[in-house]
Amino acid sequence: MKLEVSDQTATIELAPSLDIFVAEELLALFVDADNQSLDLNINAQGVEKASTACLQIIHSAAVSCIEADRAFQITEASDALVTAFKDLGLYSKITMRS
Amino acid sequence: MSTNDFDLDQFKATYFEECAELLIDAETRLADLQHNPESVDAEDLNAIFRVVHSVKGGAGAFSFDQLVGFAHIYEALLDRMRQGEIQITEDIVTLLLSANDILTNLIQAAQNGTTLPEEDFIEVKNKLNLLAFDQPANTSSEPSESETVTSGEKRVQKYIISFIPKPELLQHANEPLLLVREMKELGQLTTTVNTDRLPSIQKIISDEAYFSWVFELVSDCSLSDVEEVFEFVTEDCDLEIKIHNETEAKTEKQEQASPELVSESPSDSGTKKSLEATKQQAVEAMQAPTIPTPPSGKPTPTGNNQAPQRVSSIRVELDRVDRLVNMVGELVITQAMLRQQVDNLPSELAAFMAKGFEDLGMHTREIQESVMAVRMQPVKSVFARIPRLVRELATKLGKKVELETSGEHTEVDKTVIEQLSDPLTHMIRNSLDHGIEETPADRVKAGKPELATVTLSAEHRSGRIHIIVTDDGRGINRERVKAKAIEKGIISPDENLSDEAIDDLIFSPGFSTAEEVTDVSGRGVGMDVVRRNISNLGGRISVQSTPGKGTKFIMSLPLTLAVLDGMVVAVGKEKFIISLTAIIESLRPTKTELHKLSNGAEVVALRGEYIRLVKLHRLFNIPDAQRDPSQALVVVVEIEGGKQVGILVDELLGQQQVVIKSLEENYDPVAGISAATILGNGMVALILDVDGLDAMARQASHKHEPPEQTGLLDTEKAPQKIDPPNQLKASLTDNKSALPADDHSEDETRKYEVME
Numbered sequence: 001m002k003l004e005v006s007d008q009t010a011t012i013e014l015a016p017s018l019d020i021f022v023a024e025e026l027l028a029l030f031v032d033a034d035n036q037s038l039d040l041n042i043n044a045q046g047v048e049k050a051s052t053a054c055l056q057i058i059h060s061a062a063v064s065c066i067e068a069d070r071a072f073q074i075t076e077a078s079d080a081l082v083t084a085f086k087d088l089g090l091y092s093k094i095t096m097r098s
Numbered sequence: 099m100s101t102n103d104f105d106l107d108q109f110k111a112t113y114f115e116e117c118a119e120l121l122i123d124a125e126t127r128l129a130d131l132q133h134n135p136e137s138v139d140a141e142d143l144n145a146i147f148r149v150v151h152s153v154k155g156g157a158g159a160f161s162f163d164q165l166v167g168f169a170h171i172y173e174a175l176l177d178r179m180r181q182g183e184i185q186i187t188e189d190i191v192t193l194l195l196s197a198n199d200i201l202t203n204l205i206q207a208a209q210n211g212t213t214l215p216e217e218d219f220i221e222v223k224n225k226l227n228l229l230a231f232d233q234p235a236n237t238s239s240e241p242s243e244s245e246t247v248t249s250g251e252k253r254v255q256k257y258i259i260s261f262i263p264k265p266e267l268l269q270h271a272n273e274p275l276l277l278v279r280e281m282k283e284l285g286q287l288t289t290t291v292n293t294d295r296l297p298s299i300q301k302i303i304s305d306e307a308y309f310s311w312v313f314e315l316v317s318d319c320s321l322s323d324v325e326e327v328f329e330f331v332t333e334d335c336d337l338e339i340k341i342h343n344e345t346e347a348k349t350e351k352q353e354q355a356s357p358e359l360v361s362e363s364p365s366d367s368g369t370k371k372s373l374e375a376t377k378q379q380a381v382e383a384m385q386a387p388t389i390p391t392p393p394s395g396k397p398t399p400t401g402n403n404q405a406p407q408r409v410s411s412i413r414v415e416l417d418r419v420d421r422l423v424n425m426v427g428e429l430v431i432t433q434a435m436l437r438q439q440v441d442n443l444p445s446e447l448a449a450f451m452a453k454g455f456e457d458l459g460m461h462t463r464e465i466q467e468s469v470m471a472v473r474m475q476p477v478k479s480v481f482a483r484i485p486r487l488v489r490e491l492a493t494k495l496g497k498k499v500e501l502e503t504s505g506e507h508t509e510v511d512k513t514v515i516e517q518l519s520d521p522l523t524h525m526i527r528n529s530l531d532h533g534i535e536e537t538p539a540d541r542v543k544a545g546k547p548e549l550a551t552v553t554l555s556a557e558h559r560s561g562r563i564h565i566i567v568t569d570d571g572r573g574i575n576r577e578r579v580k581a582k583a584i585e586k587g588i589i590s591p592d593e594n595l596s597d598e599a600i601d602d603l604i605f606s607p608g609f610s611t612a613e614e615v616t617d618v619s620g621r622g623v624g625m626d627v628v629r630r631n632i633s634n635l636g637g638r639i640s641v642q643s644t645p646g647k648g649t650k651f652i653m654s655l656p657l658t659l660a661v662l663d664g665m666v667v668a669v670g671k672e673k674f675i676i677s678l679t680a681i682i683e684s685l686r687p688t689k690t691e692l693h694k695l696s697n698g699a700e701v702v703a704l705r706g707e708y709i710r711l712v713k714l715h716r717l718f719n720i721p722d723a724q725r726d727p728s729q730a731l732v733v734v735v736e737i738e739g740g741k742q743v744g745i746l747v748d749e750l751l752g753q754q755q756v757v758i759k760s761l762e763e764n765y766d767p768v769a770g771i772s773a774a775t776i777l778g779n780g781m782v783a784l785i786l787d788v789d790g791l792d793a794m795a796r797q798a799s800h801k802h803e804p805p806e807q808t809g810l811l812d813t814e815k816a817p818q819k820i821d822p823p824n825q826l827k828a829s830l831t832d833n834k835s836a837l838p839a840d841d842h843s844e845d846e847t848r849k850y851e852v853m854e
């Protein structure tokens with residue numbers, strides 16, 4: 001996973017396996033984006049597996065963006081990610097486009 | 099990512115360790131089922147179910163899909179069985195045993211990073227599917243929502259579950275997503291998440307749990323089914339499970355503490371009110387930063403027992419325990435050192451210190467015993483692997499064999515347990531391959547039942563553990579063994595060996611009587627390795643056989659490899675330790691009680707029995723030692739097979755608990771010495787291997803044996819071979835001829851020979 005910045009928007013392509021072991025890496029990317037006050041565009045096309053740890057981080061990043069009046073969106077979310085959001089009861093809390 | 103990969107491996111290693119333990123439990127309980135399919139203990143079924151459930155849960159976390167798929171079906175069948183929907187028959191138990199074997203193989207495959215070919219287990223999988231879901235394997239076995247919710251006979255209930263993870267929940271490899279998905283399998287689930295505890299992205303910690311949830315589960319499952327979903331996270335969360343249509347909410351703890359909860363007939367308004375109240379309570383509970391306050395009207399649990407108290411054990415790395423054992427060992431040595439120094443103090447001071455040292459000694463011993471108890475494990479963990487081994491071997495060999503076990507709960511140090519598996523496996527293989535008759539028909543011909551019996555037992559005896567493998571097979575064919583030993587040059591053709599000595603030849607390196615090399619027992623190189631490995635552990639193995647009736651292998655091992663209660667003895671200026679458990683008595687023999695055999699061996703007559711003397715000063719070339727047995731002390735010890743030998747020492751210095759330091763690890767194996775220790779004065783003392791000493795003494799006397807004489811003389815047979823005048827002469831002469839301090843034992847031996 002890496003951060004690509006263009007026009008004040010950071011794009012992050014999520015790893016296929018969003019397990020707890022990549023949570024730290026994911027958090028670092030979001031903190032980096034937050035430090036630069038960037039909008040966030042998350043590409044979740046390739047996510048095959050998700051974990052609560054990563055979903056918490058994504059949700060926190062979303063809330064932090066929204067509170068700072070910056071844009072946050074998840075695009076092309078895979079079924080695995082959508083199911084995980086639904087399962088944890090988070091589906092309604094953020095905007096998703098699939 | 100390398101760090102992450104490492105972490106993942108650590109979690110996986112823990113999972114596989116747990117799987118190994120779980121499988122042992124399942125195997126043991128399945129063996130119980132196999133023996134008594136008619137009187138099944140419900141707890142056994144529940145326990146096996148939990149094993150499979152746990153294996154499945156972990157496998158899901160690591161995406162071992164093949165394992166998850168199989169475990170799911172196996173678990174479903176077990177669930178039906180424990181609900182009483184499927185009657186337990188012998189066939190079913192056989193199927194469960196096969197399923198367990200497959201589960202083991204799938205875990206092994208997952209551990210190796212491979213998968214099993216589907217054809218290896220499709221037959222069993224299909225059978226499981228038919229029983230569990232009334233459908234073959236290729237149709238979906240996942241229960242549909244409608245099936246789960248609308249059960250015609252069972253009562254559908256709504257459970258309100260407040261689940262507030264503690265921050266460390268995720269760090270302990272628990273995944274709420276899996277819990278949610280498991281609940282979805284039970285029925286219709288509505289999830290309400292509370293994100294209030296979630297910090298900003300700058301403050302969040304990646305592996306801490308912040309979300310909490312209230313779940314509404316509509317299902318016909320039981321409360322215990324719901325509780326089971328959370329059974330592995332109870333320590334890492336605050337959990338409340340309430341049944342909506344009962345006024346008195348049931349929590350796990352209350353159910354245990356007060357089973358007489360009152361039910362209220364559900365009315366619509368009452369139900370809604372109750373639901374709202376429950377929801378409110380749950381939300382309040384979730385928002386509370388700490389443990390939720392019990393709802394009003396509920397009896398407040400006494401004391402600080404909000405968290406579930408069900409876990410009574412923890413998993414600790416063996417390294418940590420080993421460090422503790424080592425430190426306790428050092429403590430024992432330091433205590434012995436201090437005690438020795440106190441002896442040198444003036445008598446008033448020494449007396450003053452004595453009480454304190456008595457207490458210190460007692461506490462040190464208690465600490466040591468407690469620490470050692472931590473490492474003690476029942477041999478069940480090793481025994482549990484044997485039924486499968488027997489099943490597989492019996493099938494492979496076309497034999498009908500039943501395994502009987504006893505003493506599985508006998509405890510022994512973990513270090514010994516770890517070393518037990520290989521020799522035991524080999525002994526069992528030998529029993530099945532060589533011990534049991536070729537075919538069931540051969541057994542019938544020999545007047546035995548078709549079904550052969552192999553018995554595996556464990557027991558504590560004389561401070562050691564005895565593992566005994568017995569079969570009711572054909573016994574050792576001594577003629578064949580002897581012929582083979584001559585053919586291989588292990589013995590010479592003119593050697594006249596006792597039955598026992600012939601049986602013992604099977605432990606000779608490279609010995610095998612198998613006409614064909616089989617893939618079961620291999621090339622017969624095993625039994626010598628078995629003996630060597632056991633010997634390295636301070637243990638011994640012997641065999642007893644009755645032709646036509648069967649063979650018994652007896653493996654005797656120390657209970658622990660860490661400490662020993664010993665008697666410190668002096669020989670010349672040397673100090674040795676003899677294990678207290680081996681010592682029977684000590685005595686100073688009179689001259690008339692001492693006799694010498696024609697092969698040079700000396701015996702002491704004790705209450706009508708003759709006991710072989712082992713002279714340490716001679717075996718170890720120790721100068722300045724007391725050479726006259728009537729002036730020295732004889733420590734009578736028990737050796738293998740219940741025989742006794744007398745070890746000649748100068749004096750007994752006292753009992754002492756000593757810390758065993760392995761010679762194999764720190765130096766090299768030494769004949770007659772099992773290990774070393776450090777005494778209070780910092781000096782190294784050697785711990786005697788009494789069996790080894792006996793063997794050395796026998797070899798020494800064997801060298802002096804005239805060629806025409808028969809083999810080594812057993813102590814029991816001694817009286818028939820004694821020539822009293824010669825013995826007396828020898829003893830007296832020995833007494834008269836005090837050798838110079840620097841004399842060598844060989845010289846002394848020569849003198850004995852001349853005298854005879």
